[in-house]
Amino acid sequence: xxxxxxxxxxxxxxxxxxxxxxxxxxxxxxxxxxxxxxxxxxxxxxxxxxxxxxxxxxxxxxxxxxxxxxxxxxxxxxxxxxxxxxxxxxxxxxxxxxxxxxxxxxxxxxxxxxxxxxxxxxxxxxxxxxxxxxxxxxxxxxxxxxxxxxxxxxxxxxxx
Numbered sequence: 001x002x003x004x005x006x007x008x009x010x011x012x013x014x015x016x017x018x019x020x021x022x023x024x025x026x027x028x029x030x031x032x033x034x035x036x037x038x039x040x041x042x043x044x045x046x047x048x049x050x051x052x053x054x055x056x057x058x059x060x061x062x063x064x065x066x067x068x069x070x071x072x073x074x075x076x077x078x079x080x081x082x083x084x085x086x087x088x089x090x091x092x093x094x095x096x097x098x099x100x101x102x103x104x105x106x107x108x109x110x111x112x113x114x115x116x117x118x119x120x121x122x123x124x125x126x127x128x129x130x131x132x133x134x135x136x137x138x139x140x141x142x143x144x145x146x147x148x149x150x151x152x153x154x155x156x157x158x159x160x
Contacts, residue, residue: 129156 020026133152
């Protein structure tokens with residue numbers, strides 16, 4: 001009986017399969033595959049947990065952003081109200097200042113009018129006294145000069 005190459009190939013295959021069965025290679029492969037599957041499952045679970053944590057952090061950051069925007073809007077509204085109040089106060093103070101300045105100017109004008117009238121009166125009195133002095137001096141040529149001076153002083157006192 002002559003053994004050809006096919007026979008020897010069959011014998012080699014049988015020995016190889018027997019060796020693999022003896023060394024329990026399928027169990028080792030199954031064990032390695034199970035270990036790899038468990039590792040992949042754990043990694044997937046960890047990835048899901050990380051994804052959930054990332055979603056929670058995103059939601060937290062969005063909530064904080066909304067709160068910060070609301071706070072910024074509130075601060076802006078407060079600042080606007082304060083600015084409006086400052087402008088209103090400034091307008092009121094400006095109007096009061098203008099009113100006071102106008103009143104002071106009017107008082108100065110009235111005072112100037114009073115002084116002008118007083119000055120005109122004083123000047124008129126002086127002119128009247130001078131005229132009266134001349135008239136009395138002309139009419140009382142022979143009279144006592146002290147009496148004339150007393151009369152003029154009396155006129156000055158009464159007119160001023």
